[in-house]
Amino acid sequence: MLIIDQIAxxxxxLKVSPCKKSxxxxxxxxxxxxxxxxxxxxxxxxxxxxxxxxxxxxxxxYFKWFLVPLPFLLISLVTIMLTGSKNPVSFSHAILVGxxxxxxxxxxxxxxxxxxxxxxxxxxxTYFFIFTVPFQQIIQVMSKLHLPDFFxxxxxxxxxxxxxxxxxxxxxxxxxxxxxxxxxxxxSYLSMAQLGRLLVIQMLEQFQQMxxxxxxxxxDGEFPIGR
Amino acid sequence: xxxxxxxxxxxxxxLLLYFLTVGEPxxxxxxxxxxxxxxxxxxxxxxxVFIPFFIYGLLNMRKIVQKNPESKMLLALSGAFIFxxxxxxxxxxxxxxxxPTGVGIGxxxxxxxxxSVLGTICLLFQALLLAHGGLSTLGANAFSMAVVGPFxxxxxxxxxxxxxLSQSVSIFLCAALADLATYLTTSIQLGVVFPDAGLGVFGTxxxxxxxxxxxxxxxxxxxxxxxxxxxxxIAEYMPHAQLKGGTN
Numbered sequence: 001m002l003i004i005d006q007i008a009x010x011x012x013x014l015k016v017s018p019c020k021k022s023x024x025x026x027x028x029x030x031x032x033x034x035x036x037x038x039x040x041x042x043x044x045x046x047x048x049x050x051x052x053x054x055x056x057x058x059x060x061x062y063f064k065w066f067l068v069p070l071p072f073l074l075i076s077l078v079t080i081m082l083t084g085s086k087n088p089v090s091f092s093h094a095i096l097v098g099x100x101x102x103x104x105x106x107x108x109x110x111x112x113x114x115x116x117x118x119x120x121x122x123x124x125x126t127y128f129f130i131f132t133v134p135f136q137q138i139i140q141v142m143s144k145l146h147l148p149d150f151f152x153x154x155x156x157x158x159x160x161x162x163x164x165x166x167x168x169x170x171x172x173x174x175x176x177x178x179x180x181x182x183x184x185x186x187x188s189y190l191s192m193a194q195l196g197r198l199l200v201i202q203m204l205e206q207f208q209q210m211x212x213x214x215x216x217x218x219x220d221g222e223f224p225i226g227r
Numbered sequence: 228x229x230x231x232x233x234x235x236x237x238x239x240x241x242l243l244l245y246f247l248t249v250g251e252p253x254x255x256x257x258x259x260x261x262x263x264x265x266x267x268x269x270x271x272x273x274x275x276v277f278i279p280f281f282i283y284g285l286l287n288m289r290k291i292v293q294k295n296p297e298s299k300m301l302l303a304l305s306g307a308f309i310f311x312x313x314x315x316x317x318x319x320x321x322x323x324x325x326x327p328t329g330v331g332i333g334x335x336x337x338x339x340x341x342x343s344v345l346g347t348i349c350l351l352f353q354a355l356l357l358a359h360g361g362l363s364t365l366g367a368n369a370f371s372m373a374v375v376g377p378f379x380x381x382x383x384x385x386x387x388x389x390x391x392l393s394q395s396v397s398i399f400l401c402a403a404l405a406d407l408a409t410y411l412t413t414s415i416q417l418g419v420v421f422p423d424a425g426l427g428v429f430g431t432x433x434x435x436x437x438x439x440x441x442x443x444x445x446x447x448x449x450x451x452x453x454x455x456x457x458x459x460x461i462a463e464y465m466p467h468a469q470l471k472g473g474t475n
Contacts, residue, residue: 033263033267033363034267068359069262071258072258079435079438083423084425085425123261123262123263123361125262130358135355148289151288151344154306155351157303158310158345161304161307162310165307165311166311169311173315189452190456193453193456196332197461197463200461203305203308210300211300220296222296
């Protein structure tokens with residue numbers, strides 16, 4: 001499930017200070033956000049190959065990560081490209097629907113192209129960041145930024161609990177599937193709601209057990225973040 | 228129309244419908260605006276709009292935590308619960324799959340301001356651990372998903388209870404409309420940035436809404452239904468739970 005974490009813990013820059021990596025990432029991101037397509041394409045090549053080397057990823061594995069935002073990218077780009085108007089003058093390609101022309105103009109095509117390049121180049125930078133900075137180090141960066149302590153604690157605890165829940169969820173989901181729990185729409189909803197209920201019950205039990213465990217260890221309301 | 232043209236037309240329409248609903252890729256995720264999609268000035272603008280709400284939520288949370296340090300764990304557990312919900316695949320009415328946002332159910336149990344903080348952490352995790360959404364667009368995404376969604380859902384729920392709609396109907400409306408409000412906000416965010424020469428800003432917003440609504444209305448209905456069933460099951464287990472939604 002959290003493959004990104006696995007990749008991040010094995011990268012070659014693990015020992016580099018997380019603040020330096022974050023700073024480097026921010027500069028890369030700003031360059032990609034503010035520059036024009038030629039530079040953005042260059043950045044894609046440079047940062048992309050850097051990421052593949054540093055994170056020990058094959059091209060195929062790295063490329064698969066770009067399929068994640070693909071639905072959003074395609075739908076939005078098509079929406080931006082298509083425009084409607086009553087006179088057919090400005091279109092490069094258009095079809096007539098009723099009294100309206102729907103089609104693409106050179107301007108909208110150019111906008112979609114620039115947007116696509118900018119978006120993908122920024123994504124390359126973000127992938128560099130998430131593949132080289134594991135979660136533990138992100139917490140360190142957060143505390144350097146002086147976010148409130150309790151907020152960081154809750155973030156850290158949430159991260160821990162996600163793994164506990166993932167295991168339980170996976171087990172319940174599988175066993176429901178084996179019993180045809182997701183066989184049709186109605187049973188799917190019931191199964192998923194049952195799963196939610198079980199998770200809540202698990203949650204409260206976890207909470208009680210942890211309260212007791214912390215009580216025993218003289219918990220005084222603070223989790224050391226490790227500054 | 229001859230028989231063959233009729234066939235062709237229905238075939239094309241059917242295919243289009245299929246691609247808009249069932250034929251989506253498996254990863255038909257909650258539509259977060261992806262990394263780098265908004266220009267820097269707009270990223271900053273949405274961060275600025277979102278931060279006051281975030282601080283308000285943090286202050287509320289601090290009160291809860293100071294009163295009872297153990298509630299930190301309960302908050303974190305709930306946050307993890309919402310995150311897991313958003314990672315599950317929910318079969319939608321049309322047969323496609325979507326991911327429930329968990330915002331509706333969270334809002335009912337904790338009220339909107341706490342969820343705005345937990346939802347933001349969830350978005351951060353999605354950006355960092357699942358590569359959904361982005362860091363530069365976090366402000367815009369958090370505003371639509373963790374501010375507009377919960378607050379609209381909460382308002383709708385209160386309103387629905389006031390006009391004496393049944394509990395289940397109110398919960399359904401809360402979750403479904405919170406979902407739709409999130410996408411309307413996303414449409415506005417995109418429409419304002421990429422105005423169409425032929426349509427103007429407003430026309431562009433409507434254009435985005437049209438495209439998103441085709442894919443999102445079934446998903447919102449699915450989310451609403453799931454929230455009702457789940458809420459009832461959980462309420463059965465915890466009859467004395469303190470609900471911020473003020474159900475009684």
